Structures are given as C-alpha cells and as structure tokens.
Amino acid sequence: MFYAFAGDTVVFGSEIKVLFDHPDVPREVDWVGGLAEQGLSNFSAMSTGPVNTWFRGVHKVAGGTVVTIDLATGRTDVHRYWQPGGPLADADAPSAAEYVTRYRELLWSSVEDSLMAEVELGLFLSGGVDSAAIAAIAAKLGQPMHTFTVAAQATVLNGDVGHARQVAEFLGIPNTVAALPSDAVPSPADWKHLLWLMETPLTGPEQYYKFSLYRVAKQLRPGMKATLLGSGADEFNGGYSDLLSMGGGWRRFEANIDRLAVARVVRPEFAPWLTQKAPLLLTLPALADDPRGVDSYADFLKWKWRDVQQYNCWHEDRNAAGSGVEARVPFLDRRLVDLSTSVPLSLREELLWDKRMARDAVRDVLPDPVTRREKKPFFNGRTAHFAHRLVVDALNRNGMALVEEALAGPRMADYVEGDALRRTVAALKAGRSPLHPQIPLRVVNLGLLDVLARGEREPFRPERVTLPAKSVDADRDAVDEALGGVEVRPTSVLAFGPGSRFARDEADGTWLLIKDLAVTHTVDEALAPGWVRFLRAVDGTRSVAELVEVAGIELDEVAEYLYLCVETGYLVLRPSLVGAAS
Template identity: 40%
Template sequence: MCGIAGMAVRNGLTVTPADRADVDTMIATLTHRGPDGTRAVYDATCAVAFSRLAIVDPPGGQQPFSSADGMITVLVNGEIFNHEQLRAGVRPGYRWQGRSDTEAVLARYESTGISGLKALRGMYAAVVVDRREQAVYLLRDRLGIKPLFYSSRGGRLVFASEIKALLAAPGAGRAPGFDWVTALADPAINGHIAAPAGPPPSYFTDISQLPAAHVLRFDLATGALRLEEYWRLGEAAEAFRERHGTQQWSAREWTAAYRELLQEAVTDSLMSDVEIGCFLSGGVDSTVIAAIAARQDNAIHCFSVCSDSTLANGDAYFAQEAAASLGLPHHQVDFTGPGCEVTADSYLELLKLCETPLLSPEQFFKFQLHRYAKQTRPGLKVMLTGQGSDEFNGGYTTLFGTDWDANLDGLGYLAEGRAALDAGLPVTVWNEHFNRRLLTPAAHPRGAGVWETYVAGKSRDLQTYNCWHEDRTASGNGVENRVPFLDHRLVELCMAVPQPLRAELLWDKRILRQSAREWLPERFADRPKVPFFYGPKRHAAHQAMLDALRADHAALFEHAMSGPGAQEYLDTAAMRRTLSDFEADPRLGNFEFFARLVNMALLDKLAGSPGALRLRPGADGAPVALRRAEPVPSPGAGGSPVVESAVYTLAPDVMALTPLHTDDEWYVAVNGTVEYVLPLPDSDDWRRVVMALDGRRTLGEAVRAADVKLVGVEELLVESLEAGIVTRLEGSTG
C-alpha cells in the first residue's frame, strides 16, 4: 500500500517551485499509505512523488524507478504478481537494479511500450512518464483494486492515490467542493432499486476516478487527454472460452479449473518479504483463503471481529472454529464491551481517511481490526481478505429469489429500474400508480444479459465501495490489503460459465463451495452466507455512530448542517427532527441513509478548506479498547438468541392476521390492536415462518416446514424476540 502524487504540464507551461511545493504537500497527506520513506522526481514538465510501504525487496525497491537515461519514470502502488515472468521476457543484457516488481514494469515498458503493460497481473495503480514520447500514462488494474484519482484543467494534469491529496494543495487543481448532485442521484448511495451504471465517480467536483481497466494518456505537447479501456469483462470471458476450449466442459471440469486458479491466486497473494496476516470472518470466502495459505505458511495470524452482530449471526464462533481447525494463530478482537465507543473525533477522522459518504460501521470495525493487527504484530504489512467473492461467484443470488430462475427475475427488477432511470422515468411506474405490484416477472427483463448487467453493476460497486474502503481502512494503518478472489483470471472464468450451467455453479456460490471441499470440512464449505453486520444486532453498530453524531449537544451533526452544501441541498430543520426521531427508534430504521446525508455535508465542509482532509499526525482514528475476546460459545450455547433446536411461538397477546379483502399485506396484532402492517410478497418468507411457530416444532422444523432458509429470516426473528412478539419457550434447548 503506497501513495502516488504528481503533476504534469503541457508544452508552454513549466513546473514551478510553487508546483513542486504543491506536490510535496500532496505526498505529505499520503504518508499513512507509505510510512517507509518518500522520494520525488522533478523536471520542467513533471513532478512525481511516492510514499512507500516496503513489502517486496525492501532495500532495493525504492520508487520512483527511472530508466538508465532518465527518460522514463515509473511509479506503481500495489503488487505485480507475475513480475518474475515479465523479467524473463526482457531483452538479454538488461541491467537490473534489484528484485522489485516495479522495476519489471519499467523494463517491460521500455521493451514494448504501453501496450505491453496489458500483460500485468496483479493489483495496481501506476504512472509512467515517457519524456521521449512526450506522454504521461495513468493506468489501473482490471478490477480497480488500487485507487487513482486525477484532475485536469488549464493544460495541467494532477493525480494522486487519494482525493485528499488533490484537495490539499491550493495550486494543484483543487476542486471547489463535494459533488452533491452525483452523490444524491447514485443508486449505490440512495438505495434506489436500480443496477448502478456508468463510470465510478469520485463524489467530488472536478476530480475523476480513473476507471478500472483503463489507461489515461496525457500529451505533454498539447495537453490533450485520451482515456482507453484495455480489458472488458464480456470480451475477456469469451476469450477464456476460446483459449481453454470450454464448449464441452462439464460442471465438474469448470469446478476443477476454478479450484486450480483459486489456489494460484492465493499463492500469488503470498508474495512478500514481510509478515502476512488474514482477516477471518468465519464465512467460506475468508476461510478457504486461510486454508490455502496455511498449507504454505502455518504461522499466518488470523484476525476476526467479535461484536454483537458477529455473535448473533455466528461469524464469531465459526471464525474461532475455522482457525482452530486450520491450526492458525487467531486474534478475535472484542468490540462488545465498554471503551469501544465511537467519538465525534474518531468519526470525523475515519471519514477523512475514507473520504466517502458510504462510511458505515463496517469501516469502523475493519479500521480497528487493522489497528489491532498492526499493534500486536508490528512487522505485519499485508492482510489477505475474502473481498470480491460474492460479486462474481453468485454470493448474492439468494437475496433475489429461492432458486436461479427466481434470482434472474429479481435481477430483472434491477435492470428495469436502471432502464427507467436512464429514460428519466420513475421506477416501476405502473406499480406506483396503485401502490401495489401489478406486473408479473414476465414483464421484467431476464435471461440472457441480465446476469451480465448485474455483474457489471457489482464491478462498479467494487470501485465505489468495496475496494475503496478496504484500501483506506488498511492504508490508514500502514497495511496493504490483498484480494485473491479478484484475480482477473478467476473473474473471467466465472463470467465464462455458460448459461445452462449457471444455476448449477453460480447459485449460492456452488462453484466455490465445491472447490472449497478440497481444503475445508463441509461445515465450513457449506455454511450459508450471513451479512457482516447488516444482520441481527446491526442496530447496535448504528447506535455507536448515532451516539457520535449526538455527542456534546450534537456538535458534529450541527457542524455538518452549518456548511453551504447542507444549507442548499438539505432541509436542515427536517434533518434535526429526524435525528431526534432516532432517539425513540431502538431499531434505527434507515439510519444508514441518514448517515450518508450527514457524511456528504461533512465532506463538503472539509473539501472547502485546503488541507482539511489531511489526517492528523499520529491520529489513531478511534479510541477502541483493543483486547482479545474470550472464547465464543457455539450458536445455541449463549452465542446467539436464535437456536434451531429451540421451540418458539408467538407471545400470548400476539396474533398474525391475513385479512380476507386483500392478499397484498398481512397484519400483526398485539392485545387486539394492529401494530404492524407488512407488505407481501416481500415479507412472505417471514409470514410462513411465523405461521409455523406453533410452540411444538423446533425452529429448524418450522423453517423447513415454511420452505425458507433461516438466514433469510434470522434478523426479523431476533428483532421479534427483542420486541416481545415472539418468545422462546422456557427450558427449550432442543
């Protein structure tokens, strides 16, 4: 995890001493990304600087790297996993300076030009300054794992690894503020039922995020910009089929190929001259990565979150059991006790680090887990994670239906919403006329193309959320995240699976689960997907954020509302009333969307002050009391209120009613008064489970009788237990 900052100017302009000072200021904002040293290269047309996190060839890998004649300079943030193969292809007699993977990029470019860099395999954001060709190139890996942002005006190109660097120097193309219009309209932020589309935004005006799999060329002679895509997922999938001759492959052969590539991807991610750790959630994604890595290094330390949510959903227990099964050292960090509060100061510092309106409890947990790992293992600089598996392996399919076809129907609604947005029409307008769904799934797009459209949207999500926050929460602690599931070869394979086999291989990540049995017992390979914190007890995590906003007479909230953007785009009086409403809402419904609006207002204020997004030297981001958790009991032994072998029933004063005059909703009455109205079919799984809770059958039996999955209704069951709607029979242990 390193930091890049730089400026290039067209012919007729010159990089001045003031410009160099701006670049120095920019790179100073990124020292958290590269605490092992900073170096810069300046000339009349370019100024580039690099802050390094030394992972490969620590003594000899200092960047930037320049050619022997000084005409070409290269900077790379990330890792090039096939750099040894690239070295083998360089002309004989090339004089190598060391073992750095970045030097292999320089040598490859000298031999082949920019087109040859398509052969890079890894995770990277890179800059190439070619003074012979009079060009500066910015390029990003195929999935956008490593960040790179830029701004261009008046014949100047300014670029950096994080937005805060572009905002830090007044003379370096600083943008005027937060891009409210883009952020408010983005389905990824506002929760609109539509597949996201278009290039990934930065959410700041006059600043662009370089899209994944793209090269930006800046012409030093004219100042012209040219953006080109060098890899497209659909074309790459077709090339995979042709390259491997998959026309007659069976599901077993697809799985075998996946298993082989997964092992290679994890092995590549172990490339390091420093200590590596692993985030272990207890799900199949992180567990299979830990299992493969353990076969090559059984001293890899694993780190897990122990919170109200992970206790309730079973992650804390399964992470503990997985580490024990693999024989790996395990650190389960306790986030449940006193001292784990989020303060207004830590909230703001983490927002400055992540610089996105999508800041949520997930980032607090992951930042603190990296912090704990770094404090307990000071030599650790690399962390393996399971990020990116769900997006391409079919991890979210069970959210959209009960089988593959139903999943496609659900994705059809997203595609319809996207089409409606593009046409400037309300989503599902026919349904909105009558406040109920009148159209059948046949009216929605599905089948060929729907899956591809959905995955394209998830690829964008990776760049605007998943990889973005994973990068920031790690880099804020001097750690580099590595994501084996985003090896582009694995992604190409998943997208190449033909339609007739998708139900068999991509429904509920079956291709991964079948492959994982090579390394894991079935109880880990087949464990159902559960949300990290968006499940039972998620309100506890949101409560911590709410407390930070309300602290000291809501000082942080009022600071946000006082900004010019909040005054223009938000009804601040209504925002204050909504903040007060949360005091009486223990479930904190829709709080995450409220927090996003507050985050926008805070980012707008920060963007308006030069250098305001710069992190405080030595700031640790949050005062979490870091400590290892006690051993976690198995679910049903005090680790979760939800026990499959226990017997539940409606509380004595509660009735579930389906009225005769409509089949579009059902009621829950308490003491004869209707307290809850739930729409159908959205809540139908829960309704069937409630009807099956007869006080005789166990929960597991009731769920099977209702023909649903427990994971799909577990959150509502926990909430119903806490609200006194459902009760567990005393002495019921199964």
C-alpha cells in the same frame, strides 16, 4: 489513483485529499453527482457508469485502464486493457466439472501469488467460506497466518465469530478477536477522522468495524505489513443470488434482477409497470425499447464490477493504508473473474446459484459445514439492528452534532431540508422511521466531507481515533465479557417489556409485535413457527430453557431474534435473575 486539472497542471495521487494541496483544485463536494449516486438513495436500479469520486473536478483511474494525458494540449486518452468478460457459447464452454477444477487451480495460484512477501502477513477471518478457503490454502502451502476476527454483537449473533474460531481450530492457526463493546459509539470527532480517511460518504459501520480490526491487528502484530482478505468472491460467483431471490430460488433471482436491470433503461411511458409487485407482464425488449432485450445477469456483473471499485476496493484500500498495511484480495485475481464471468447461460444456475462453483472448488481443504455455510450479512437481516443502532446513536450523539455540522456547511442547505433530516434522525432513534438508517448517514457524510475538504486538515494519524475495541482470545466467554451488555442465559426469566405485547391479527392470521400501541414488526408463522411458539409462551415466569422446551426448538434457532428483542426492549429479563449462573 485520482487526478485533477489545475490550470495547465495535472495533480495526481493515491488519495483525494492530497490533490487539495494544490490551490487551484476545487475543494468541494459534487452535490449533484453525489446525491444522484444509487448508493446514497438506495434506489433499486443497477449503476454501471463511471466510479463516483464525490468531489468536483476529481477523476479516478478506473480498474483495468491506463490514462494518458498530453501535457501540451490537455487531451486525455483512456485505454482499457481489461474488463470482466461475458458468457461463452455452450459449444465453447467447459463442462461444469471442468469449471470447478479450473476455479480450484486458479484460486490456489492466486493465493500463492498473494503470499509472496518478505514480511509478516495476516488474514482477516470472518468464518465464511471465502476467507476460510484462503486460510486453508495458505496452510496447505506451508504458510499459516495469524488471523483476526471482529466481534460486535451482530457478528457474534450471526455466527461469524464462532465459525471463525472453529475454522482456526480446524486449521491449527491462531485467531485473535477484536471485540467492540456493545455500547461502543464513535464520537463526532472520531467519526470525522474516519470519514476523512475513507474519503467517501458510503462510510458506515463496516468501515468502523474494519478500522478497529486493523488497529488491533497492528497493535498485536506490529510487523504485519499486508493482510489477505476474502472480499470479492460474492460479486462474480453468485454470492448474492440467494439473498436477492428472497428465498425463491434461481428463477426468482433472475426475475428480481430483471427489474433492477430494466429500471435503468426502461421507456418512460412504461415505467409504472415496474412498480407492480407481481411478475413482470411486459417483455424485457418492450420495457427497454430494444429488440435485443436485456441480459440482466450480464448487467448485474457490470454493476458488481463497479461496486467493487466504488465500495469494496475503495474502503479496503483506505482502511489498510490508514494502518500502514497493504490489502491483498486473492478472489479478485482477474483470471478468476474471467472464469466466473465466462459461465454460459446454460450453466449459470448449476455453478452460480449460492456460489456453488466457488464452494465446490474448496471442498478438498475445508469441512462440509464451512463450505455449506450460508452468507450471513450483518447490515441486513435479523442482526442488522446492531449495526443500525451504531449509526443511529452516532447521528444522535451530542445533540446531533454531526448532523448540525453538516447542515452548517456552505452548500448542504441548497439540497437537503434540514428540519426533515433532523426529524428523520430523531424518528430513527425512537424506532419510528421506516427509512434505512444508512441513507441519512450517507447524506450527512456528504455534507461533512464538503466541510472537511474546505478546512485545513492535518495528515491522518490512526492513533487520534479512540479505539474502544480490544484484542481477546477467540473464546466465547472472553468475547462475551469484552462485549458487555445484557447477557441472556438459559436460566434467565423473560417477560414482555413495558408497552410491548405479542398478538395475532385475526383478519389474516399474522402475528404482531406491538410496542406502545403501534405495530412495529410482523412475524410470519409459516416462516418462523418456533419463534411464534416461543413468544406465545413468554409469561414472566418461564426461563429461556423452559421456553425453548415448550416451543420444541433449539436455542440456536431463535438466538438472533431473542437478543434483538432484549436489546430493543420488547423482552426484558427479570431483574432478580439477570446474570444468574447457568
């Protein structure tokens, strides 16, 4: 719920755009507040302040609060009736086994509550443990649902689509895939429609994919009025611990979030110590100038609680509402959140490392490979290129039309150097910018929102957005055909593309992918020995099957790397053998 003051009038609504119908509500972006948002700059620090509404004079009713406004005086009172709690003392806490049992009971209860409906329900199935658990529990409760999975190159290569199909087959429930062709890029008009629906500059590939998923689901099942989602489990159950540890285990995870936590409260004169890559040498109490120090994990949970409101629930609500659907999120049942945040310090590693409590709680309804499946983000990691490419292509489309429209807005030039933005977007297209592509996208989005808010906008209608996705059966061949693009088969012969080669730096032994005389990627042989052997064997005559045999590996071990190199031109398929039958 959002609200704003217009003289002696309070204007409120479930969307920001409806507030602008009142002539006295400012129709402009809060540039200072927006650019200071951690989500725009990607600055490595925890944000725990109020949720950012992005627009001047617009306020949000925070989760777990009641806002009371005295219409006579304008006084605003905020009553907080709930917020995520803190860890219990060891003496008051259940055992690890009791935590798992209690989590299982509460999750079943939450899913059962979410299934209450007199209309058709659906489920978005990613193939991960969270959405799979909801599907399994719903089936056990006698309410199996039609499931939907988005298929883009990133979600195929990271295994989401295949695992979703396997989960659906295991549970005996239907699974439909919304397949986005490999060359799908939103037009400037389509992007602005989506952005205006989302009302947040954090709009990106995830929102575009999810919008396509909702549209396909509604076309296929027009009577579906609500969807269950697996969102929210990672934030409070250690779902990001492995990712943030960078492969270093729980202790490394704690050390890394120490840096994030103290960056927000560090004494200015000690700030340079945080730039050191080695372990922190100064104590947390000294860095924070507080003898109590910092409970970094508690601060991490506050950050994630804000993220849930600023990002997860925001875009899920807007996307669902845009298709006339209600989003239901069982893992955000406050009973589950309370339980997860109550885990004492002594049990955190045992229960929260890589989401162990949540995984163990569903072992009775899912096979082990599903409960053990590692988190597979497609905005970071090996398949991120495909999501990033959508961003870069959208920004460059039609002569950087989105960039130019944002820069032509009334205030963007006061804060953003236009030529630098153009050069950055062009460098991203050429593969020569180290900047994460979502940073310039979000800056452009902020400028576009400023333009859109000031114009006369008609109500959002989903059918106005071009839908390149189409529904297909969850069959590998059907998905591959719908995605299009170059198909790499075992019989395909590989060669290095023009200007590309693979070489070793004799100084430190690192292997280098070189394109046009520039080092673009490094490959650590200790971390990916099979991939190094595979690339070293590429000679323009061997097929993929032969290269895999020479490298002594399975194709699945390098499939993500392989498709990425083919997509980016580091490797090419011999023209006479493209699409050859396997």
